[in-house]
Amino acid sequence: DGLLRDLLHALQGVDSSCFRFEKAEGRFVVNSSYILSRPAWHLVQHILHLGNLHMRLCTTTTATLEADTGRSLCQQALSEALRDQLRDFYKTLALLMAKISDPVDAKVGPPELTLRRLWTWLQAPLERMQVLVNLSEACVPLRGGALASTVYGCSRVGDLLAQEACQSILRRVLAPL
Secondary structure (H helix, E strand, O other), rough: OOHHHHHHHOOOOOOOOOOOEOOOOOOOEEOOOOOOOHHHHHHHHHHHHHHHHHHHHHHEEEEEEEEEEEEEOOHHHHHHHHHHHHHHHHHHHHHHHHHHOHHHHHOOOOOHHHHHHHHHHHHHHHHHHHHHHHHHHHHHOOOOOHHHHHHHHHHHHOOHHHHHHHHHHHHOOOOOO
8 A cells, every 4th residue: 555655646746755756867766775576666667657757747837837938828828738638647646546545445355456456547647648748848949830730740640549638739729829
């Protein structure tokens, strides 16, 4: 339970006793005093990759919204749309946190959420987060029509999840134009 709870905290960008964010490396690392088996360590690394992507996306959107000058309305709209996408991610994490902290089910049988089940639950958010990070980093230097064109280009891919996310973002980015 402690490992899963700390992983869910790391996915929200919060340091814990097991994991901490190393700014120099730009990623979460496992505390050296915490011992994991090799299979568990690999799963933890995959899950922490999602936390690293989350931190990159939060950094990009926060920098855009907090900049005093030089940011276009389209960039601000993109950052707000990306933050809306992050709300869905936070809802998933809240659901998973509820599965961990439900003491009634723990007495009845095996835990409802294990490390493998957590990894399975996080597959779709990981794919979506990768799309969002790629999109946000591709659009950092762009403004106006070039930014909208890049978002449109990202929405014209074969992945339905990426199409859906980028089309939703595109509608928001085009509003200022």
